[in-house]
Amino acid sequence: MFRWVNIQIALAHLTHRRRQTLVSVLGVALGVGFFIATSAMMQGSEQDLTDKLINSQPHVTIKDEFRNPSVQPLFQVYDEGAVSLKGVKPRERLRGIKDYKGKVEQIERQEGTIASAVLTGQVIVRYGGKDRSVSILGVDPDKEVELTTIEEDMIEGDMAALKTTSDGIVIGTGLSKRLQLQVGDLASVVSPTGLVVRMKIVGIFRAGNVLLDEGRAYVLLKDAQVLMNKPNIADQIRIRLPDPNEAMEIAARIEQRWTYRTESWQEVNEDFLSLFVVRNVVLYSIVSAIMVVASFGIFNIISTVVMEKRRDIAILMSMGFRAYDIRQIFLLQGIALGVIGMVIGWGVGYGLVEALGSIKFELEGFYDDSRLPLDRGFYQYVIGAVFALSSSIVAAWIPAHRASRVRPVEIIRGAA
């Protein structure tokens, strides 16, 4: 416990050296303030990106492929390699998920879960003498609007128009600009089998992702099956879960049951998510560096006070103050600097975040919002406080410990 008299002495030391106290407090305050602002930006962009990743795509995707190639009958019989055959060619098979309708039904029995069968493929969209390769998704429009944020991303037309328009297609804004396509225009869609279908643009979306906006298009599942010449075939089942955080566990369970490769949104975006880790390491390294500099300020002021107050320390000890009291007096000064710096830093951080939030940016690509995505969460203030207090305590501890080891008789004898 802190003794009141020790607190009084600590505060007296600080208020007696106002200028140095102010500099140390500002060091901590700026450290905390910049941490809050930087963290709000980093966490905000991470949250924004994660939300986009979660909402713009299914949480779990079952694909018509397997993680490991199937074992050839030859090796099932002669697995130890007594017989070796060369030039074995795996049997060609028509790809697709078996009984995809049954599987969709089974998955949707889970409350709050939405599943939709999809057929994907590559096509060429041709208009006005220009060609663009596009990844096409044959979907059920009603399910797709529930699975992803596509409906929110529509800037013209809507997904429902796919159902009411024969040979309708929804394209991205990038493709629309490249080929100068408008809603209502008829574009030629060339399938890998050579089939050419004239399709009508019924909607244009903007996902905020250049790759999607330029390279993806939506058609009805049955239209895709015709284009790809894959009647009654779906090569993916896309699933939306009530809790996206359960995606990895559920994907693993599905893969174990049906053996089809099943990917969670975390697996699909592993690269992105690992980038966040690196970003956070960079963020906390920078903040640590700022706080180390601030700590040196605190260390400096308390070391100076200890040096200047050696005689006062000696007299306090001769009165009967214990080493513990002396250590407490100087540790309290560090804590006071940390706490005051932290509170001011909260104000600085809040001000910086609000200032950043008021700046408008004209960005293209993934971040096409006009304002920076900011996380105004309370926990950043808590982390800033933990940084400030811990660095202040560590910085104060060393001189405080040194003060507690003063031998009063040596000081008093020298001062006499």
Add this chain to the structure above:
Amino acid sequence: MSGETPRVVLETENVTRILPLTVPVTLVHGISFSVTAGEFVSITGPSGSGKSSLLYLLGLLDAPTKGRVIVEGQDTSLLDRDELAQFRLAHLGFVFQFHFLLPEFTILDNVTIPIKRLGGLSEKAAKDRGMELLEDLEIGDQALKHPDQLSGGQRQRVAIARALGNAPTLILADEPTGNLDTKNSDIVCDIFVRLAKEQGTTIIAVTHDVEFAEAADRNVHLVDGAIARDGPYQRT
């Protein structure tokens, strides 16, 4: 006289202090004497005779290399650093040649610091006790000033008031008049005499001041770290 044996407040048994330098230096050796309650003892001797070293040993600020210091019946060699600090707080008061007041605090705060540290009194009660001591030493009107606003004599009276804060049984003073003019020296001397006679406070003071040494009940004269004479002060 009641005929009762006076209570022994402090007793030393063959106290020796040797500084462990490359060539060991003996500060005091073989000091054995006792001081009873209410006694005013002056310690004199030439420079380097070990007066201050002995005082620091008696005040438990330093530990003897050999021998024992017993205060209020407590063998202080058996106490650890924290216990010694607590013992000093409760039983001893120090007055040094230099006042050593804390410059950040008012006079009243300086006096109340050891009272607050000992605990047991409220903030107001501690301040009342501090004011009482300052008024007793006729500097109550200076209570809210800071040390740098007082004269040397006034500061030394504040230092005495601070030493008396926890009503110690033993006051140890190291050249308390060493920095004072004659007038202020007389005032401080009178205070010590009054404390011993009227309040029964035991006082041991190291001094070079002849008047001060003469005012004491008893004089211990040191030469080369050992007691050369113990009794009434004798001018040499």
